[in-house]
Amino acid sequence: MAENDPLRAAMIEAAERQLASSSDHEVATRAVCEAVGVSQPVLYRLFGDKRGLLDAVADHGYERYAALKAAQEQTDDPVADLHAGWDGHMAFARANPALYQLMFTPRPWSHSTARDRVMDLLVAALTRCAAAGALRVEPRTAAQLILAANVGTALDHIARPALFDDPALSHRMRDAVFSHVLTTTTAQNDADPLHTAALRLHAQLDLTGTEALEPAETALLRRWLERITQPGRG
């Protein structure tokens, strides 16, 4: 489906260029086809639809996003990586506002998986934090919180042209959400040490796995840990 088609890639890049340069953040299929020197039906053969083209643009945007993340994260301090990840997210939004809105603004159609994959990246980063004992809630819950706050702050920043108090606002939001999700680094005075230990073991299982238990036993252990970390669940 997505084999190495240079024409397809050229059309995606042309669409992204026009999306960024257009004043109303809109793109015309005719203009995209004309930019790469082909006719309209080739677009509809490659992407099936205009929304198919936009989904491809969004997925291509995720590729750049993931490359940017892979280049900067992954030190030995997962919490520091998390902070850098927030700032990198904001920088990506600032650098590509139109593409960012295409990726993260909820369109009722849109089969693009860009947002879900960004979420997966965030869950992975948070799982590393949980394995280090730095997380107070499950990685998935923390990821939903952080991503919603990050997107909300980024869209707010894109909306207003230059209200000049931006970095402070982003860092305030980052600290607010992180302090609610991470354990205090200095003192580990947690009210429920069982909860944190279960979270930590669960994350460690996700990261490295274990050969000491049979697969069925590991699955059951996972469910037990989940019942410990999220008690109120049907």
Place this chain on the structure above:
Amino acid sequence: MAENDPLRAAMIEAAERQLASSSDHEVATRAVCEAVGVSQPVLYRLFGDKRGLLDAVADHGYERYAALKAAQEQTDDPVADLHAGWDGHMAFARANPALYQLMFTPRPWSHSTARDRVMDLLVAALTRCAAAGALRVEPRTAAQLILAANVGTALDHIARPALFDDPALSHRMRDAVFSHVLTTTTAQNDADPLHTAALRLHAQLDLTGTEALEPAETALLRRWLERITQPGRG
């Protein structure tokens, strides 16, 4: 400009209905005109443009939003009002997803002032909190934080159809942002009591004013208080 025009109101309501019922959250000027039994040029005479119509729809949405807020807030506990305001915001987004996106998603054009007016409402609610000594930062900064988090959470909720862990996520986000912005209710162990006192006086001046000082003196006092509450400012 916005005199009591029943035809104008009918077109706004028709547009809002079509916006809510349409699958792609889109509205056609022809359909709006046909719904109220007039022709296209009347739309362009009343609203000037399609974006003018959408701006009017967004402003009308703000009216309903403001009415909903005025009906529930304003008890004697401004912090409780703030919590109710967050939940009311989420309920409004859940009830009118298409209208909510029109109001709060950043469109590059859009002369609608709906978002700014919602921000003003939030600043007012936060000023009451500050006058009660419950705020740790300036009302405007807190409003930017809260609104960005609230919109981000609401858009995230609208995007995914039913990931069933919604109220918990909304309340988590609310607690995270509020705990970063409000003072701890039990103990008032603030690191900078001068800062909090200045914030409180500034809010009290905004709310009630004073006759003990001349207007010029009050203005100068305001600037001094601002220099105390936000030290790093050109």
Place this chain on the structure above:
DNA sequence: CACAGATTCGTATCGTCGCTAACTCCTAGC
């Protein structure tokens, strides 16, 4: 009442958009 000016609305139309049917061309396989 008559009439001029302004306002308001409908008819018809333009240019553009997303999208598709039908045809042509080029290449692979026997």
Place this chain on the structure above:
DNA sequence: GCTAGGAGTTAGCGACGATACGAATCTGTG
């Protein structure tokens, strides 16, 4: 050489946003 199928083009359809222009209606004055 011939055919089958993929890849591309031309031409066009219906719907959209927006507008020019004339008809109808209202308003105020003599």
